[in-house]
Amino acid sequence: MKYVLALIALVALPMSNALAQTPTASGQDDDAVKQESGKKSGKKSKKAETAKAKADKTDKAEGTEKVAKADKAAKAEKTAKAEKTGKKSGKKSKKAGEPTTEAPAGDAAEATLVGYLIDKHCADAHAADLGHSAGHDTACVRKCVGTGSPLGMVADGKFYAFDAASQAKAAAALKASKSKTGVRVQVTGTRAGDEVVIASITESAPAT
Secondary structure, three states: OHHHHHHHHHHHHHHHHHHHHHHHHHHHHHHHHHHHHHHHHHHHHHHHHHHHHHHHHHHHHHHHHHHHHHHHHHHHHHHHHHHHHHHHHHHHHHHHHOOOOOOOOOOOEEEEEEEEEEEHHHHHHOHHHHHHHHHOEHHHHHHHHHOOOOEEEEEOOEEEEEOHHHHHHHHHHHHHOOOOEOOEEEEEEEEEOOEEEEEEEEEOOOOO
């Protein structure tokens, strides 16, 4: 009987050892699965980070390109405005430097002019046809002078303004005239450009 029990014990011992080792193997398998899963998760996270970095880089590049285009457009617009301003300034300078046949204001010359009295307002209104002054209504000229329009005269197809000191002399001649249209006068004095200083003014007979 003793031998039988000993034999049973010898057989049972390896079996118990095998059973004891089985959970350990299972635990090792679980650890391996966890490690593999962790590796896969790490790879996914790394891919996601790489994709995000690429997207950020692309957005940054697009933003830089937009800023560069905006700066380029602003510079082009500024250059165009500068060129336009320069052209205008050049035109003004050219006009200012062009020779003129008019006598400068400081270079007055003696002159005798024969023409028709007319105020500046009416002269401007008929600038396209200054010959109209020969038949312009005298009452109209007197009315405009009364409202403050300065007197002048049309001679040789051009309007000449009388200076402030000459206004009274011209107004007196206009008032004394009995002509209903086209007050024709002879003026002697000095002329500087388009301005005349009256020394004397007398009414002349209408041109025939």
